Amino acid sequence: MPFLTNPVVACKPDGVSFQLVEHARYRGKVDDWTIPAGFGTDFATIPAVVSWAIPKLGAYTQAAIAHDYFCAAGILFGEISARDTDAVFRRIMRELGVDAVTRWLVWTGVRWGALFNPIRRPEWWKDAPAVLFLSLLAAPVIVPASLLAVGGRLVLRAASAISRLFRR
Secondary structure, eight states, X not given: OOBSSOOOEEEOTXXXXXXXXXXXEEEOSSOEEEEOTTOEEOSSOOOGGGTTTSOSSSTTHHHHHHHHHIIIIITTTTSSOHHXXXXXXXXXXXXXXXXXXXXXXXXXXXXXXXXXXXXXXXXXXXXXXXXXXXXXXXXXXXXXXXXXXXXXXXXXXXXXXXXXXHHO
């Protein structure tokens, strides 16, 4: 296991973000990082439209906490480059036993996220061919199912709004 200590988290009062209660220590073949107690995480930041395929929590949760740390502090303090942040995320997922399809889908998603984040954007173009290839490969499955999921959510919201009207 790549983590010497399991991250222990507590929910913050807002109900959607979490904080490490104790430090979490990761040790790979060459890397050794400590994520300090008190660090805040939201686990995997998954857009709602694809949460049916990749949930917020999973076998990759520890990797997501490390990735949040790298994005929030590691890059800023020069511990890791912006591009390596996402590559290490994928590597930690592999070390945790996350299947290849999930690893590459999540990596593709975080690389797309990096494109729109000025701090994480440097050298994005180096991964652009792989990101575009994997996106096109996944699109025939992800896009139709996501449209169906969005349609279902819209129907549920409409039904909820209608039921509120009748309660009044």
